[in-house]
Amino acid sequence: MPVLTRLIPSPLVVDINAGALDDLAGLLHDQRISHSGKLAVAISGGSGQRLRERLSPALPGATWYEVGGGTLDDAIKLADAMKSGHYDAVVGLGGGKIIDCAKFAAARIGLPLVAVATNLSHDGLCSPVATLDNDAGRGSYGVPNPIAVVIDLDVIRQAPIRFVRSGVGDAISNISAVADWELAHRVKGEDIDGLAAAMARQAGEAVLRHPGNCEDDGFLTVLAEGLVLTGISMSVAGDSRPASGACHEINHAFDLLFPKRAASHGEQCGLGAAFATHLRGDKETADLMVRVLRRHGLPVLPTEIGFQEDEFVQAVEFAPQTRPGRYTILEHLDLSTDQIRDAYADYVQAIHSAEAHAG
Incomplete structure (x- = not known):
């Protein structure tokens, strides 16, 4: 049986x-x-x-x-x-x-x-x-x-509110990480654990769509539950795949290339997730991520954490080297330096257009 x-x-x-x-x-x-x-x-x-x-x-x-x-x-x-x-x-x-x-x-x-x-x-x-x-x-x-x-x-x-904000960025990045996992499944035939993916994605979605702020008990509870569920999803999968895709590759690249200037883990992962989601062409989700990250006081542009455009381009180009064998939107597109720069310009323009429309 x-x-x-x-x-x-x-x-x-x-x-x-x-x-x-x-x-x-x-x-x-x-x-x-x-x-x-x-x-x-x-x-x-x-x-x-x-x-x-x-x-x-x-x-x-x-x-x-x-x-x-x-x-x-x-x-x-x-x-x-x-x-x-x-x-x-x-x-x-x-x-x-x-x-x-x-x-x-x-x-x-x-x-x-x-x-x-x-x-x-x-x-x-x-x-x-x-x-x-x-x-x-x-x-x-x-x-x-x-x-x-x-x-x-x-x-x-x-604790300083920056710690809660960092957790928000890390939780929201699950959505991008699971999208990368599904991409690897479609293109490379990589096995995907549906339960682990569901747990990680729903943890990220709960944080993304909660209307509260970083000082509300209701929001803090959802964030804490989301971070716990994400940890369990990694146990279910047997590795970090449900919570680590291009978003974390970009984060690791910042840490390795600029160790004395890197921002918090969650700030970098949230920014990486928004950019990776833009690269995937998922405009609706990318726009929502940017709005929510902004609302919680998190960066959506590298200049907001002290990095210039060329440094961000360098980090994105280096990012795949941080996790050899992991297939994400970065490996899939395999962009040249100039293509990354063009994609970043599109990303910035999309943010400015969305904010102008909202204003």
């Missing part, structure tokens, strides 16, 4: 609401993640220390580890420090760098990870990947999904 269903790797619990941190100890106990209360908690030196003061009374059995940064060496040092502690679980409490270090360390010592996000800057909080800086630049390391994800909206609102 054929197998009629499949198991999907996903967190045991996802708690997204205002005040979620107030019951972190109870959640870990009730979900049988930690009966003894012996936890290894990875935190940053800034906001992490303030949260430690708040949470320590409720977590008397926890040992707190300050993470120096977001490098592979930092993650290995964290694992080495934790491995003799006989803990029930590792808690990563912080932003992307802290959670990625905690993911890697937990995997290295064979413990489950609880991801407690203090900002919503990107979709890595629930993904099966730890992105860490190394001697060669930056690497992606496969790790298990978090066993639990806790997002306290009160804490999210305390």
Whole structure:
């Protein structure tokens, strides 16, 4: 008899609401993640220390580890420090760098990870990947999904709003990434996982079409849910394909070519997604992306994050080299330098025309 269903790797619990941190100890106990209360908690030196003061009374059995940064060496040092502690679980409490270090360390010592996000800057909080800086630049390391994800909206609102905006750009870029995946399926016969694609696309669409702003609880909830679902979609697919296409290739190109000037991950991915969608000829979606990115205070032109036209053209030309073997609209069109420059001019004109019409 054929197998009629499949198991999907996903967190045991996802708690997204205002005040979620107030019951972190109870959640870990009730979900049988930690009966003894012996936890290894990875935190940053800034906001992490303030949260430690708040949470320590409720977590008397926890040992707190300050993470120096977001490098592979930092993650290995964290694992080495934790491995003799006989803990029930590792808690990563912080932003992307802290959670990625905690993911890697937990995997290295064979413990489950609880991801407690203090900002919503990107979709890595629930993904099966730890992105860490190394001697060669930056690497992606496969790790298990978090066993639990806790997002306290009160804490999210305390972080600089640029982190929420970055998450918006990353979530919206899913729509472009899935379109690239479907293109690779049509042209190259690449396998596509319909469930993973549906999860990633709907997460992006929910953020794209929500009328709220970056300070509304309703919008923050949808964004947080979208980022969690995107992480699970990558687990379903077995790689980053549902959330990474030409948009992320352009982002990686900015990071590699201009490492000291690069903007946030989500700003670059949102801009890359809008341009890639324009290249696909999907004017309606590209126009909507631009309007929504603008409404949330995100860039739609490279000049808005300090890059000139020639630098953007250079990044787009270099982008396919960042993910060898990945087929997107950039590989499909295989544009020359002059063709990229012409396409960018068309993109700018389309934005100006749409804004003039709207005004």
